[in-house]
């Protein structure tokens with residue numbers, strides 16, 4: 001006999017990952033699954049991760065696309081550097097809470113510039129932080145938008161299915177991150193980011 005399932009909102013197309021409360025953060029996830037603006041993301045399974053740089057792994061689909069993109073950038077004289085890729089929930093937890101206490105920030109302040117654990121696009125293995133090898137002083141800084149690497153990405157990243165996750169104005173209320181791009185070039189990746197994409201286009 002078929003069981004009758006009640007489909008919660010996070011399974012009905014708004015978000016495919018169940019939102020969870022996070023120890024140390026008082027805020028609760030909203031009905032669309034977001035916590036302090038960020039959507040929930042599951043961790044990539046380890047057999048799908050491949051090393052791209054020393055200490056940096058990506059989902060293999062994103063790694064292939066990134067490598068092709070970097071070769072194309074290099075042919076145009078642009079040195080695209082991979083600064084960060086896959087992060088486990090545990091690593092994201094340290095990044096969120098250690099820096100939060102270092103800077104004496106509230107969870108809401110911290111969430112403007114960093115995702116809470118369980119809510120980072122980096123957990124999927126599809127998100128990358130990119131820098132300009134010729135201008136490392138702009139790494140992970142909004143001044144990255146003035147580099148040749150950023151301008152090249154604006155013109156070419158879509159060809160490789162990379163999209164800017166947090167443009168100047170974004171409905172998630174996250175700070176502008178010109179260095180943070182996500183791969184949407186497979187059905188799995190598209191599904192992972194569907195809630196974010198739908199919010200961005202106002203659906």
Ligand SMILES: [Zn+2]
Pocket residue numbers: 084122127128129179180181
């Ligand atoms: Zn990032």
